[in-house]
Amino acid sequence: MKHAPLVQELIDAFTCLPGVGPRSAQRMAYWLLERNREGGNRLSEALSAAMEGVKHCEQCRNFAEETLCPVCLDTRRDQALVCIVESPADVLAIEMSGEFRGRYFVLMGHLSPIDGIGPRDIGLDALEQQVKNGSVQEIILATSTTVEGEATAHYIFDMTHGTSVSVSRIAQGVPMGGELEFVDGVTLAHALRGRQKVPHSS
Ligand SMILES: [Zn+2]
Numbered sequence: 001m002k003h004a005p006l007v008q009e010l011i012d013a014f015t016c017l018p019g020v021g022p023r024s025a026q027r028m029a030y031w032l033l034e035r036n037r038e039g040g041n042r043l044s045e046a047l048s049a050a051m052e053g054v055k056h057c058e059q060c061r062n063f064a065e066e067t068l069c070p071v072c073l074d075t076r077r078d079q080a081l082v083c084i085v086e087s088p089a090d091v092l093a094i095e096m097s098g099e100f101r102g103r104y105f106v107l108m109g110h111l112s113p114i115d116g117i118g119p120r121d122i123g124l125d126a127l128e129q130q131v132k133n134g135s136v137q138e139i140i141l142a143t144s145t146t147v148e149g150e151a152t153a154h155y156i157f158d159m160t161h162g163t164s165v166s167v168s169r170i171a172q173g174v175p176m177g178g179e180l181e182f183v184d185g186v187t188l189a190h191a192l193r194g195r196q197k198v199p200h201s202s
Contacts, residue, residue, distance in 0.1 A: 080137035089181035099189040168195040
């Protein structure tokens, strides 16, 4: 049986979501059409509004609706202390710990040569600019403890060579291979407090 064109289009559109194959997509499309048109309309409006209105903060790359996000605009926070994380979910996890009063730089991923993801793809050229122009004085590397996360941390550390930027790496309490967003707030607070300064070998 062939679907009506609009139904087929809706099913196809749902398959853009992670982990959603044709069968789940069909189930979702049917469910909205049969049982929840109101929910479907709300979803459609929220999607359009978010796709149109959500941008990336020009300073930290986190999601923002203005040029700068609220954290980067907050003058009570130490804007020269920068915690580098892989995703907006990591920012949320660290904010929940209540331990951090600096700002963030959100990579939206990590270095992964196999997938063709290089430094520019995760904004490291922009970060280097911020390091070079003196707007960053201290960096806390809070990338995940996976191989890619470690490689990314190492790359950023190398970037600060020859500058006065001090660099530390959170480690304590974050399990090896761990994704930051799944670490609880108390552990994360400990990890931030117990961060280890990374010395430049001279
Ligand atoms: Zn920002």
